[in-house]
Amino acid sequence: MKNIPYKIHLSEDEMPKKWHNVRSRMKELPPPIIHPGTGKPCTADDLSPIFCKDLVEQELNVTDEYIDIPEEISDFYKMYRPSPLIRAYSLEKKLQTPAKLYYKFEGTNTSGSHKLNSAAAQVYYAKKQGITSLTTETGAGQWGTALSMACAFFDIDLTVYMVKVSSEQKPYRKGVIETYGAKVVPSPSETTDVGRKILQDAPGTGGSLGCAISEAIETAVKTQNCRYVLGSVLNHVVLHQSIIGMETKIALEKYGIEPDIMIGCAGGGSNLGGFISPFMADKLDGKNNIRFIAAEPVSCPSLTRGRYALDFGDTGKTTPLLMMYTLGNGFIPSPNHAGGLRFHGMSPIISKLYHDGHLEAVALEQKSVFEAAIEFARCEGTLPAPESAHAVRVALDEAVKCKETGEEKTIVFGLSGTGYFDVAAYMAYNAGNLTDYIPTDEDLAKGFATLPQ
C-alpha cells in the first residue's frame, strides 16, 4: 500500500466522466413509480409535465450502468470538484483506534454540501430544453442554495419554497439564496392552493418538506415553460450524486484501499445513495463485503421505524406514488429537531436495498450527533453540517468498537456538508437547549394513517 496523504485529491484527468446507475446491477429492481390516478407505472409522458425530459429518461433508466456527464456539467463540476477524500489521521490518533478513518468532504463549495452536484445537472438539462424558470423546495437550505448557484450560472429564474421553520431559523440561508438571484417563499404560503389549505388545516405550522414540495409542484405546473426540480429522493438525483461515489472509488483504488464499512447520513437518501452507488453494485455481485450504514435522526426515523409502502412524496398528495420506507406523507417531524433530514420518506433505491438487507440503518439522538460533530471539529478542523454529523457519530462509534476489538477496519464516511450555516443549532447545543423528540407510537400511527390505501 502506498503512503496515504492526508488529502487524496484527484487531478482533473482522473475525474469521473460518467455517473453510475446502481439500478442496472440490482437483481431485484425497486418497484416502479405509480400513477395515483391509474394505479399503473408512470410513463415518460406522465412525468414530463413536471420534470425535464432528460431527467425523466434518467429517472426511468434501469439498464445503463454508466451515463455520460455532459461537457457543460463536467465543466461546472471542475470549478469545485473533485472533492477531497481525507484521511482523518488526527481523529484516529485522538481516539487511539487501530481503525483507518476516511471522509469524503462535499462542503467546500458555497452551497456547503453535495447538493450542487445534482443542481448543476438539473439546471443544465432545463436550460437545454428551453425551460425559463424552475421551482423547488428547500428544508435546511442546502438544496435551495445549490440550486440558486446553478440557476445563476445557467441564467434561469428560480422560486424556492423554503420550509417556514427553516427560513426563520436560518435567515442567512435565505440571504444567500437571494444573493444568487432567486426568490424565496416561506412554506406553507398563501401563494398556492395547497399552501392555503395546509395553513387552514394547521395554522401556525412550521411547515415540512412535504408541504413545500406540494407548493413548488403546483406553481411549476401552473406556470408556462416552468418545471419542478427536487433535491433528493428520486432516482435521477441519486444518479447525479454518484459522482461522489465514483470519485471515492477512483481515489481508494489509486491507493489500494478497501473499505470495510461505508457510512452516510440519510434524509431523502441521495447523498448516501450516490456515495455508495458503485460500491453497492460490486457488493451485489459478491465482489466486496462492505457494510453500508445509513444514519438517520430518531425524530424522523423513516428507515428504522417507517413502513415499506407506496406513498406520495408530498403532503398535498400531488406527486406520483413511490415505493419507499415512509412515515406517511402527513408526518411532520418536531420543530425541535435542528438539522435537515426531515423528509417523511426515503429514496426508492435506498429503500429497496435496505428492504433486501444490503444496507443497515441506525437512528441517532441529536445531542449525541452534535457531541460527535464537535469532537470531530476540534480534531479535524472542519465543522460538520448537523446532517453530516449523523455519519460522523456512527463512524466514531465504529472506530471505538475497533479500539475495543483491536480490528484495523477501514471506515469511509460521507461528510456531506459544512455547518457554516448551522451555527444557531450549535449555539443551542452549547447552551444545553437541544432536546430530542422521539415520536411516540401514536405519532407514527397518525403519520401512517395518511398513507394512501
Add this chain to the structure above:
Amino acid sequence: MKNIPYKIHLSEDEMPKKWHNVRSRMKELPPPIIHPGTGKPCTADDLSPIFCKDLVEQELNVTDEYIDIPEEISDFYKMYRPSPLIRAYSLEKKLQTPAKLYYKFEGTNTSGSHKLNSAAAQVYYAKKQGITSLTTETGAGQWGTALSMACAFFDIDLTVYMVKVSSEQKPYRKGVIETYGAKVVPSPSETTDVGRKILQDAPGTGGSLGCAISEAIETAVKTQNCRYVLGSVLNHVVLHQSIIGMETKIALEKYGIEPDIMIGCAGGGSNLGGFISPFMADKLDGKNNIRFIAAEPVSCPSLTRGRYALDFGDTGKTTPLLMMYTLGNGFIPSPNHAGGLRFHGMSPIISKLYHDGHLEAVALEQKSVFEAAIEFARCEGTLPAPESAHAVRVALDEAVKCKETGEEKTIVFGLSGTGYFDVAAYMAYNAGNLTDYIPTDEDLAKGFATLPQ
C-alpha cells in the same frame, strides 16, 4: 504551456516545506520595531513577555530567506491545504476578456479564510513553550475562528476580544468560536483597565481592532503563563502567510504561468504580504516585472491616505512602535463599513514596499466591492468574503481593461476567504442599505493627531 485545469491542486509531496521571508531579499529593510520607552529598537527580551519565543525570533529575523515549517504545523496544514489555485474560466468567458484570471482560494476551511495558516503556527509555538493560555483580538471574526480551531487542536485555552460591532453584526462568528471552546468578550469591555478607559471616553463606541488589541495584550501580560497572539500586521504573521505565495509559485511554475499582475486585499497586510512574498523577492532582484496591487476600503484607507510614520499597533498605546502607513492609532472606521479591513495601520513590510514604489494601492467603495463579489459568485460559484471581494473588484477592473486594449495579461488574485459568515452584509447590499463613509480630511486629521510625537 500545458493544458491548464480549472483547479491546480498540488499533491502533498509538492507542498512547500518552508516559509518565505521576503525581508531577506529587500535591499532596504523596514525600519525596526521601536520600544516606546527607550526610543531604541526592540530586542528579543523586550518582546518576549508579550509574544512566544520562537515568534519573536521570526519577528526579528531579517537574514534567512527560508524558515523550516515544523512537522506538527506541516501536518496541521495537510488537513486543509494546499488551497486550490483556480483558473476563472467562467468569469473570463462572461467578461469576454483576453486576460487570464487565476485566484488562490483560502476559504475552504471552517475558519473561512487564510487566517488559519498563522493561527496553527502561533498556537504550536505557544504549546511548545509550555504556554497554557492565549489572548487575541478579532474584527470580522476570521482570525478568532481560526485561532479557536488551532487552540482546540493543540489544547490551549483562548480568550478572544471581539470588536463589539462585529460581535453584534456576526453572532454566528461568536457561536463558532465558542463551539471550538474559546471564550469571546465583546470589546471594549469592563474586563480590562484599557477597556474601561475607552468606554469612559467614548461610551457607545462600536470598538475597533486597536481597542481589542489593547485589551488582549493587557490580559496576556497580567495572566500567568499566557501570551498574546496577533492575526496580522507583524512580520512573523506575514512569514506564516507566505505558505500562500509559496504554493502559488509552485503551482504557477508547474504550468509555466507567469503573472503580469498580482492583487490582494489589505487590512493588516498579512494575506497580501504572504501571497506576494516570493514573487516580490524576485521582482526586487529584477527577475520579474509583476505589478502588485493592494486593495483597501475607502473607509479605512491606510495606504492611500495614511502617513508613513511610527505608530502604536493599538488604541491603548501599549504596543511597541511600528514604522508603517497609518491613519493614527485613534482612528476608528465608520460602523457602516461592512467588511473587515478595519485596522488603522499596515504591515511594516507592506508599508516599506509601498513606500519604495514596489507596490501599488487602490481604495474602493464598498458598493462596487459587493457588486464585484456578486458578479464573481454568480459566475464562479464561490461567494467571496467582503474583504476578499476588494481583490475581486480590482481583478475585474483589470480584466475589463485588457478587453479594451486586447492585452492577454495573466492576473492572479488572492481570494482570501468565503462570505459564509458575511451574509448579513450581502443582505444589506441586496436591500440597498449599504452606504460608504469616506473619511473627511478633518476625520483623518483627528486620527493623525493621535500619532506619537
